[in-house]
Amino acid sequence: MNKNLFVSALALGVVVVASNARAQSFLGNDRYSPLPCGGGVMTDALRDQSGALRERDIVGDTLGPAGYRASDSQFLYLRMRLDDNPAPGGALRPFAWGFELSTDANHSTYEVLIVLNGSTKNIEVHTNKTTTLANDPNDPPDEPPVATFPFTTHGRTSVASSSRYGGDDDFFLDIAVPWATLEPLGVGRTAPLTVWAATSSNAAGLNGDFACHDGASGAPKLSTIAPPPTTLDPNVDTDGDGWSNSVEVTAGTDPNNAASKPSGTPPPLGGVEDPVLAGAGGCGHGATGPSGFLLALALTGWLARRRPSR
Secondary structure: OOHHHHHHHHHOOOOEEOOOOOOOOOOOHHHOEEOEEOOEEOOEOOOOOOOOOHHHOEOEOOOOOOEEEEEOOOEEEEEEEEOOOOOHHHOOOOOEEEEEEEOOOOOOOOOEEEEEEOOOOEEEEEEOOOOOOOOOOOOOOOOOOOEEEEHHHHEEEEEEOOOOHHHOOEEEEEEEEEHHHHHHHOOOOOOOEEEEEEEEOOOOOOOOOEOOOOHHHOOOOOOOOOOOOEOOOOOOOOOOOOOOHHHHHHHOOOOOOOOOOOOOOOOOOOOOOOOOOOOOOOOOOOOOHHHHHHHHHHHHHHHHOOOOOO
């Protein structure tokens, strides 16, 4: 769809079904970079949220993170690690899996929701211009969605061979959304933003298992479980210092100034591949602080470069 036509349709509140923007192929595992969580990479414990088990249970640790992103010239790719397959035999379960994005400094609200709706079998992109439930990740988004994409062309599931939580296969859920859809909403490749990942019983909000949150501690608040800011395109290094914008933003250095950069050796640009873990996941959550985030990235990349690609 022509970008000007898309913007005009968006202004009129028209739902755009972009079936012609087909995701031709998903990127390899080595192109995905972890999303941040607390002081490290995005993690979440097995069965930490009652009522959100199996395909609604986000799992991950420092060496097999729970959430990722990747990018190419056309698409943003988002990934979450789940304890079971959300689409066994290709048939989506009637739940929802989503990412809330805050494009400003206010971490008690989100501005964009990208959600896979298991009932409609579509990936939906919503704005959230009116807050109904303050500081609540279950705050319902604006309706109708500004764009929808069929899961059959813009989504996939695959076995996550790098972890086996609960002693059986874990699965990656991947979704692809065109940058042409996201950029008019303020979701760009290099702008700092905050990303929450969660599952849900329905697509009207996120109310299931939240990455970066222990379900035993009570209902989550957006501001208390907000990960540090990052950027969605892990390939961009604006100042050419070897450190990607995404890592610099999370570490608190200036991605536009080559003299401002984290200490140490930068991890590979463009993503790192998970090492194959023995047993049932559970590599621990010991990496904390910006240095822990960078250590997890560097160690994961170091291990990936020392084994054959899957």
